[in-house]
Amino acid sequence: xxxxxxxxxxxxxxxxxxxxxxxxxxxxxxxxxxxxxxxxxxxxxxxxxxxxxxxxxxxxxxxxxxxxxxxxxxxxxxxxxxxxxxxxxxxxxxxxxxxxxxxxxxxxxxxxxxxxxxxxxxxxxxxxxxxxxxxxxxxxxxxxxxxxxxxxxxxxxxxxxxxxxxxxxxxxxxxxxxxxxxxxxxxxxxxxxxxxxxxxxxxxxxxxxxxxxxxxxxxxxxxxxxxxxxxxxxxxxxxxxxxxxxxxxxxxxxxxxxxxxxxxxxxxxxxxxxxxxxxxxxxxxxxxxxxxxxxxxxxxxxxxxxxxxxxxxxxxxxxxxxxxxxxxxxxxxxxxxxxxxxxxxxxxxxxxxxxxxxxxxxxxxxxxxxxxxxxxxxxxxxxxxxxxx
Amino acid sequence: xxxxxxxxxxxxxxxxxxxxxxxxxxxxxxxxxxxxxxxxxxxxxxxxxxxxxxxxxxxxxxxxxxxxxxxxxxxxxxxxxxxxxxxxxxxxxxxxxxxxxxxxxxxxxxxxxxxxxxxxxxxxxxxxxxxxxxxxxxxxxxxxxxxxxxxxxxxxxxxxxxxxxxxxxxxxxxxxxxxxxxxxxxxxxxxxxxxxxxxxxxxxxxxxxxxxxxxxxxxxxxxxxxxxxxxxxxxxxxxxxxxxxxxxxxxxxxxxxxxxxxxxxxxxxxxxxxxxxxxxxxxxxxxxxxxxxxxxxxxxxxxxxxxxxxxxxxxxxxxxxxxxxxxxxxxxxxxxxxxxxxxxxxxxxxxxxxxxxxxxxxxxxxxxxxxxxxxxxxxxxxxxxxxxx
Numbered sequence: 001x002x003x004x005x006x007x008x009x010x011x012x013x014x015x016x017x018x019x020x021x022x023x024x025x026x027x028x029x030x031x032x033x034x035x036x037x038x039x040x041x042x043x044x045x046x047x048x049x050x051x052x053x054x055x056x057x058x059x060x061x062x063x064x065x066x067x068x069x070x071x072x073x074x075x076x077x078x079x080x081x082x083x084x085x086x087x088x089x090x091x092x093x094x095x096x097x098x099x100x101x102x103x104x105x106x107x108x109x110x111x112x113x114x115x116x117x118x119x120x121x122x123x124x125x126x127x128x129x130x131x132x133x134x135x136x137x138x139x140x141x142x143x144x145x146x147x148x149x150x151x152x153x154x155x156x157x158x159x160x161x162x163x164x165x166x167x168x169x170x171x172x173x174x175x176x177x178x179x180x181x182x183x184x185x186x187x188x189x190x191x192x193x194x195x196x197x198x199x200x201x202x203x204x205x206x207x208x209x210x211x212x213x214x215x216x217x218x219x220x221x222x223x224x225x226x227x228x229x230x231x232x233x234x235x236x237x238x239x240x241x242x243x244x245x246x247x248x249x250x251x252x253x254x255x256x257x258x259x260x261x262x263x264x265x266x267x268x269x270x271x272x273x274x275x276x277x278x279x280x281x282x283x284x285x286x287x288x289x290x291x292x293x294x295x296x297x298x299x300x301x302x303x304x305x306x307x308x309x310x311x312x313x314x315x316x317x318x319x320x321x322x323x324x325x326x327x328x329x330x331x332x333x334x335x336x337x338x339x340x341x342x343x344x345x346x347x348x349x350x351x352x353x354x355x356x357x358x359x360x361x362x363x364x365x366x367x368x369x370x371x372x373x374x375x376x377x378x379x380x381x382x383x384x385x386x387x388x389x
Numbered sequence: 390x391x392x393x394x395x396x397x398x399x400x401x402x403x404x405x406x407x408x409x410x411x412x413x414x415x416x417x418x419x420x421x422x423x424x425x426x427x428x429x430x431x432x433x434x435x436x437x438x439x440x441x442x443x444x445x446x447x448x449x450x451x452x453x454x455x456x457x458x459x460x461x462x463x464x465x466x467x468x469x470x471x472x473x474x475x476x477x478x479x480x481x482x483x484x485x486x487x488x489x490x491x492x493x494x495x496x497x498x499x500x501x502x503x504x505x506x507x508x509x510x511x512x513x514x515x516x517x518x519x520x521x522x523x524x525x526x527x528x529x530x531x532x533x534x535x536x537x538x539x540x541x542x543x544x545x546x547x548x549x550x551x552x553x554x555x556x557x558x559x560x561x562x563x564x565x566x567x568x569x570x571x572x573x574x575x576x577x578x579x580x581x582x583x584x585x586x587x588x589x590x591x592x593x594x595x596x597x598x599x600x601x602x603x604x605x606x607x608x609x610x611x612x613x614x615x616x617x618x619x620x621x622x623x624x625x626x627x628x629x630x631x632x633x634x635x636x637x638x639x640x641x642x643x644x645x646x647x648x649x650x651x652x653x654x655x656x657x658x659x660x661x662x663x664x665x666x667x668x669x670x671x672x673x674x675x676x677x678x679x680x681x682x683x684x685x686x687x688x689x690x691x692x693x694x695x696x697x698x699x700x701x702x703x704x705x706x707x708x709x710x711x712x713x714x715x716x717x718x719x720x721x722x723x724x725x726x727x728x729x730x731x732x733x734x735x736x737x738x739x740x741x742x743x744x745x746x747x748x749x750x751x752x753x754x755x756x757x758x759x760x761x762x763x764x765x766x767x768x769x770x771x772x773x774x775x776x777x778x
Contacts (some may be wrong), residue, residue: 005495051628057454065446066476068633068767078651080628082482083474087455093471097486104492106394106659239440239469244457262467270495378457 004270005103010224010231011385012109013042013217014347019334020181022211027059027117028073030213034340035074035113038215038347042227046074049217050107052081055094055114057338059083070113088286088374089239089263089381090114091214091342096237096381098218108223114343115213118335141288142206144247144376146198149291151254153200156306158294160200164191165312166290167204170326173319174333176359181210181335191290205290210335214344232353235367235384236273238266246377255306259380260299260373267369267382268301276301280384282323282352282362284345285371287330292373293317297325300371300382324362327352338374345370346383353387393659394492399613399620400774401498402431402606403736408723409570411600416448416506417462419602423729424463424502427604427736431616435463438606439496441470444483444503446727448472459502477675477763478628478652478770479503480603480731485626485770487607497612503732504602507724530677531595533636533765535587538680540643542589545695547683549589553580554701555679556593559715562708563722565748570599570724580679594679599724603733621742624756624773625662627655635766644695648769649688649762656758656771657690665690669773671712671741671751673734674760676719681762682706686714689760689771713751716741727763734759735772742776 015037017030025033031054039046054070067081084094091114098110152158168188174180186204194202224231240262246252264276273279285300287293297308302323311317317325328334328348331341349368351357369384404426406419414422420443428435443459456470473483480503487499541547557577563569575593583591613620629651635641653665662668674689676682686697691712700706706714717723717737720730738757740746758773 005493008493065474066478066633066764066768067628067630068476068764071630071767072633077631078629078647080652080655081475081630082486082628085454085472085474086470087457089455097471097489100486100490100493100495103495104394104397104489106489106492239456239471240467241456241460241470242466244455244461258467263469266469375455375457378460379455 005099006235006270006272007233008103008221009099009234010219010221011216011346011350012219012224012227012231013038014350015041015215016179016344016347017213018179019210019212019337021119023119027115030117030211031070031073031113031115034115034213034215035111038217042217044217044227046076048109049076049111050109051079051101052076052111053094053098054081054083055091055112055339055343056083057085057090057116087379088336088338089342089372089379090339092346092370092372092381092383093239095216095343095346095383096239099234099237102218102220105220109217109219111215111217112343113213113215114339116337116339117211118209118337119211142198142201145289145292146201147247148254149200149289152291152295155255158309160192161188162309162313163200163205163290164188166287166293167191167332169312169318170287170330170332173327173360174329177329177333180329180333181208182333201289207288207331208335210337212335212337212340212344214340214347216343216346230354230388232350232385232387235386236267236270238263238382240266240380242378244375244378256295256299257373257377257380259378260296260371263380263382264300267384271384273384277303279367280369281364281366282327282368283325283371284328284348285325286373287326287332288336293325296371319360319362327357327360327362342370342372342381349385353385394488395624395659395661396622397492397610398488398623399608399610400605400735400739401608401613401616401620402427403739404430404604405568405733405736406602407568408599408601408726410508412508416504419506419600420459420462420502420504423504423602423604424500427606431606433606433616435465437498438465438500439498440468440490441465441500442483442487443470443472444480444501444728444732445472446474446479446505476768477725477727478731478761478768479728481735481759481761481770481772482628484605484732484735484772485628488623488626491607491609494609498606498608500604500606501732502602502604503728505726505728506600507598507726508600531587531590534678534681535590536636537643538589538678541680541684544644547698549581550577551698551702552589552594552679553577555676555682556580556721558701558707559676559719559721562716562749563718566718566722569718569722570597571722590678596677596720597724599726601724601726601729601733603729603736605732605735619743619777621739621774621776624775625656625659627652627771629655629769631767633764633767645684645688646762646766646769648767649685649760652769652771653689656773660773662773666692668756669758670753670755671716671757672714672760673717673737674714675762676715676721677725682714685760708749708751716746716749716751731759731761731770738774742774
């Protein structure tokens with residue numbers, strides 16, 4: 001391994017579109033909404049951007065795939081724009097690529113946009129992705145994650161009530177967030193009584209289907225101060241990929257995701273973090289289902305495997321707890337427009353580190369992370385950010 | 390702009406699958422064939438690889454998208470693997486991402502694989518991509534490039550005979566290459582008499598439809614010498630994206646591609662190249678159609694705009710000329726499995742720089758480049774390599 005990237009790149013601007021059923025907006029409109037917000041937050045003009053990355057699972061259907069999915073909405077022509085796709089970790093991995101290019105000193109200022117239009121049903125794209133060529137149409141995300149959740153609950157004696165508390169917490173946070181898709185509190189009784197999607201997941205255990213986009217402007221730390229003061233810094237980035245069929249792996253224990261554990265190990269190593277339970281103050285983690293958040297606590301080493309329930313049951317992961325998780329409201333409130341999610345989470349972490357999250361501000365925000373785990377638990381990505389020193 | 394990446398990364402291994410109608414091989418088989426060849430060429434084991442990039446336009450249909458398209462064929466689990474897609478520049482841009490990560494010092498050794506199965510027709514994937522949502526099914530690649538070729542030929546008074554000479558040259562080179570799809574020489578008369586696909590392009594003016602994969606192992610220059618001696622070095626990388634509808638742009642002159650010109654400018658700037666006509670000894674350029682190669686000569690600044698015909702008419706771009714272009718046989722002989730092409734071209738340039746191209750070896754090989762231009766001329770990417778000093 002070579003030298004660390006720690007502190008070499010800063011997040012100088014964050015922008016997030018309104019997430020929701022955006023029947024009023026095209027894919028391109030969402031990209032513009034997020035990118036303009038990020039540029040405005042950074043206080044720079046579009047022509048300061050030297051290179052871009054677009055994280056998108058199913059690109060804008062209007063004009064095609066590739067970097068043009070970003071060039072055309074922004075009319076940003078003649079510059080380098082790369083499309084990255086990595087299942088549900090698409091957004092965080094797009095940020096990771098930009099961090100590498102900036103840390104190498106190739107560019108001073110870069111833009112990363114994550115975007116997805118999930119409510120539309122074009123003849124190509126996401127509508128086709130549910131049809132797994134081998135497992136068939138039954139292998140939906142709720143069905144696959146439910147297999148692991150059932151095993152986990154059986155092994156550690158965790159009841160559905162514990163999962164429901166994750167929904168209650170994240171919806172409470174999301175109710176404070178004007179950009180969330182669902183801005184509504186729910187009670188534990190409502191979560192438990194909701195129609196079952198795939199046992200043990202009821203409707204409120206699952207994140208909604210949503211349109212959205214988010215953007216960050218990154219700069220080399222040497223030039224970041226000239227753009228804005230107090231810009232949070234990238235401390236470490238980690239990515240790991242396992243089999244596209246982890247549920248078929250005889251070594252898979254159905255209790256958590258090796259992709260998250262490996263990605264976290266890489267990011268913590270770069271960041272110089274030995275004890276994440278103590279050194280990570282708060283996190284945006286991938287709560288595609290309520291159970292996923294609980295196993296993430298463990299895979300991210302905030303606690304021992306099987307002890308995740310204590311963080312939610314004792315209120316420690318609440319906004320007012322000692323380890324706030326998903327202060328934004330999480331995927332539970334924002335939905336999961338695939339490429340958009342990771343970039344949105346990086347935005348939330350950066351905003352919290354700047355102390356500008358208003359009613360959602362966590363008390364101690366010196367170091368936080370954004371985390372995705374995606375596909376059938378096959379891809380994990382972790383981005384650790386620290387407050388400006 | 391920050392510091393240059395020049396000389397910080399080396400190509401320590403190259404591998405190329407047999408290109409062709411690979412009905413005998415799955416997508417995964419092609420990935421393995423290319424990656425094993427590259428690892429074998431580098432003389433290292435798979436576990437030396439710290440990070441990977443997979444360049445693929447339509448990932449392996451068997452197990453899904455994302456980094457798993459590479460993890461599963463190679464059974465390379467728990468490591469960072471990113472999927473890059475950027476139209477026909479997918480392969481070269483995947484190499485570009487790896488160069489950034491290595492130049493940043495994050496990894497010492499990385500693997501990049503480009504792969505595409507074009508002859509298969511799964512229910513999803515490439516078969517759907519021909520159907521442009523706005524322009525309709527008539528907007529095929531030959532049809533779009535023909536619009537520009539006609540304008541170019543009218544403007545500069547270039548006859549079909551000049552285009553045909555590109556096919557003759559590249560097929561002559563490909564006939565010497567055991568990995569090419571088409572290993573057959575053609576005469577100018579055969580090219581001119583072939584059935585017309587989209588005027589002025591006859592059958593032999595178009596590259597074939599092909600399955601293929603290619604791979605490169607890259608290492609930071611500091612560690613490259615411990616892996617092998619004489620490894621070529623990356624001198625510069627450039628990428629540029631224009632509109633996904635460049636043919637609708639009122640400023641488009643139909644005489645060449647701004648994406649190529651901008652990508653070349655960025656790569657030459659990093660490499661410190663002022664006069665590419667003199668400093669670039671040879672090149673693998675994107676000859677999806679015969680005319681494209683001629684306009685590439687100009688967009689890559691090997692000659693003035695409108696003068697590209699002289700390079701082919703005077704035999705200067707032949708294997709025995711002073712500026713050999715597409716010594717491999719080009720897309721004309723190899724076809725264009727989208728993600729595979731750029732990586733294959735980087736392999737050819739590296740092998741030439743090592744002086745190991747046998748019957749296809751160019752005389753002077755100190756500095757060369759690989760170039761893609763793709764989609765409807767919307768994306769250009771250039772990778773400049775230099776021989777070990």
